[in-house]
Amino acid sequence: MAAFSSSGLLLLLLVSFTVTAFADNFYDKCDTIWGEGRAQIHDSGNMLTLYLDKTSGSGFQSKDEYLFGKIEMQLKLVPGNSAGTVTAYYLSSKGETWDEIDFEFLGNVSGQPYILHTNVFCQGKGNREQQFYLWFDPTADFHTYSILWNPQRIIFYVDGIPIREFKNLEYLGIPFPRNQKMRLYSTLWNADDWATMGGRVKTDWSQAPFKASYKNFKARACVSSSTGSTYCGPDKNAWFWEELNFGKKGQMKWVRDNYMVYDYCKDTNRFPQGLPTECAFANLL
Ligand SMILES: *[C@@H]1O[C@H](CO)[C@@H](O)[C@H](O)[C@H]1NC(C)=O
Numbered sequence: 124m125a126a127f128s129s130s131g132l133l134l135l136l137l138v139s140f141t142v143t144a145f146a147d148n149f150y151d152k153c154d155t156i157w158g159e160g161r162a163q164i165h166d167s168g169n170m171l172t173l174y175l176d177k178t179s180g181s182g183f184q185s186k187d188e189y190l191f192g193k194i195e196m197q198l199k200l201v202p203g204n205s206a207g208t209v210t211a212y213y214l215s216s217k218g219e220t221w222d223e224i225d226f227e228f229l230g231n232v233s234g235q236p237y238i239l240h241t242n243v244f245c246q247g248k249g250n251r252e253q254q255f256y257l258w259f260d261p262t263a264d265f266h267t268y269s270i271l272w273n274p275q276r277i278i279f280y281v282d283g284i285p286i287r288e289f290k291n292l293e294y295l296g297i298p299f300p301r302n303q304k305m306r307l308y309s310t311l312w313n314a315d316d317w318a319t320m321g322g323r324v325k326t327d328w329s330q331a332p333f334k335a336s337y338k339n340f341k342a343r344a345c346v347s348s349s350t351g352s353t354y355c356g357p358d359k360n361a362w363f364w365e366e367l368n369f370g371k372k373g374q375m376k377w378v379r380d381n382y383m384v385y386d387y388c389k390d391t392n393r394f395p396q397g398l399p400t401e402c403a404f405a406n407l408l
Pocket residue numbers: 229230231232235236237238318319320321
């Protein structure tokens with residue numbers, strides 16, 4: 124019994140050591156891009172903090188551009204009265220026909236739930252919103268939010284639990300992002316014209332500055348170097364072919380049955396001519 128629990132502890136230690144050991148350093152991998160000092164890298168590059176005050180929000184981006192990858196980060200969101208604030212964490216390409224894969228965290232008054240808003244843009248066209256409550260308080264501690272993007276599918280994960288899958292259905296004529304490189308961006312900004320209860324609750328600036336924290340950034344992805352060659356890392360096979368097994372699909376169903384707030388695929392008022400084609404396939408687990 125004693126031997127069992129100490130090897131269990133050792134395993135735990137090894138796992139947490141591995142997570143930290145392979146986290147990317149924010150100094151090496153990210154640039155602060157907005158907010159004049161309100162985006163701060165500290166703790167030797169292991170932590171990044173974004174601040175929002177009445178004058179400005181702030182943001183950062185990855186130095187690398189990715190063409191497929193699995194991007195993971197731990198976030199701790201604005202605590203207390205965060206109504207009106209939005210923390211966006213997303214991949215995006217550039218130009219007028221850009222691709223984008225979004226997580227956006229919509230704040231709320233103290234004690235009321237955040238909404239996790241997701242969207243997928245292909246060639247400049249989004250309108251694929253799905254929103255969720257979380258099954259924990261995202262301001263109390265760090266939680267892991269991941270985007271898997273490979274040629275077959277996009278999967279949004281929260282603490283390893285899939286909440287949304289967007290499949291490559293190009294054979295049905297539905298565009299899928301697979302030609303444009305994307306960068307990771309994250310910003311903390313004021314969106315009190317729409318974010319909380321449809322814009323009815325405004326940001327309480329007496330609570331400023333608002334703060335969101337980031338750690339354990341891990342980008343396993345295909346990255347082009349300055350010489351033009353592409354490197355996908357030693358563990359490419361782990362994510363390039365990743366799909367949801369039966370157990371993961373069950374977890375996703377649990378989230379969608381219990382925590383989903385909005386699904387564009389159910390919004391028949393919004394699409395009077397008929398729901399988007401992918402919706403007929405979205406729920407085929
Ligand atoms: C904020 O809390 C209210 C009341 O519980 C809820 O209806 C709403 O969905 C929550 N989230 C946002 C972002 O408005």
